[in-house]
Amino acid sequence: MPAYYSENDNITAASPISKIMVVDDDLTFCQVLSNTLSRRGFKVSIVHDSTDIMSTVELFMPDAVILDIRMPRFCGIDLISPLRAIKPDIKIVILTGYASIATAVEAIKLGAIYYLTKPVDVDEILSRLGESCVHIDPSKENHFLSARRLEWEHVNKVLIECDGNISAAARILGMHRRTLQRKLNKHPVRR
Numbered sequence: 275m276p277a278y279y280s281e282n283d284n285i286t287a288a289s290p291i292s293k294i295m296v297v298d299d300d301l302t303f304c305q306v307l308s309n310t311l312s313r314r315g316f317k318v319s320i321v322h323d324s325t326d327i328m329s330t331v332e333l334f335m336p337d338a339v340i341l342d343i344r345m346p347r348f349c350g351i352d353l354i355s356p357l358r359a360i361k362p363d364i365k366i367v368i369l370t371g372y373a374s375i376a377t378a379v380e381a382i383k384l385g386a387i388y389y390l391t392k393p394v395d396v397d398e399i400l401s402r403l404g405e406s407c408v409h410i411d412p413s414k415e416n417h418f419l420s421a422r423r424l425e426w427e428h429v430n431k432v433l434i435e436c437d438g439n440i441s442a443a444a445r446i447l448g449m450h451r452r453t454l455q456r457k458l459n460k461h462p463v464r465r
Contacts, residue, residue: 291365291403295319295336297327297353298369299345307340310396327353331360338365338403341386344372351377354384365403369394376431429457 294316298304301322308318319334321327331339339357343350350368357364366386370377378389388402429447436442444454 291316291337293317293319293334293336293338294403295321295330295334295339297321297339297345297350298342300342307396314396314400323347328356328360331357335361336364338367340367340369340399343368343370343377343381351381351384354381354386358385367399367402369399372430374427374430374434376427376434426457429454433458 294311296304296307296311296318298307298320299322304320304322308320311318319330319336321330341350341353341357350370354366357366368378368381368386368389369392370389371392373389373391381389390398390402429443432446433440433443436446440454440458441451444451447454
């Protein structure tokens, strides 16, 4: 899935970044990302729990936040507006292993500058944050989604509209509930 970006990227890319906060429940991912960013000269703060996020932002005042969508007790998208209320010029990059067009559009409308699917490397994250010292290989970007990926995104969009009710989503999609459950139990289709 291609990265989604906001229309004001050229505005936000001008401000330098020195502090980055990583919000993700995957401890290993956070540690690896933090170590890599630290070696590149950034000050990094890691947050794993929803109760620590706002207090950490107020104390650390990051220039950028790398934010996972799916966390155990909250949705990362719900944090975009409060983060921007504390620091309006903060750059927010959404990372997710479960991308969908609906969540990408919502994240960008709320003020995230990019929406990237995992796995993603540090160079791509930094490039999206506007750091000019990195280069993204254009061959890694895929601007077209496969039919299977489009189906997966449509199924998830309908499920979100049904507030997670599998039976209601199955009726709308015109399939048996068990068939929908099998589709949902599979890993997201890549590109």
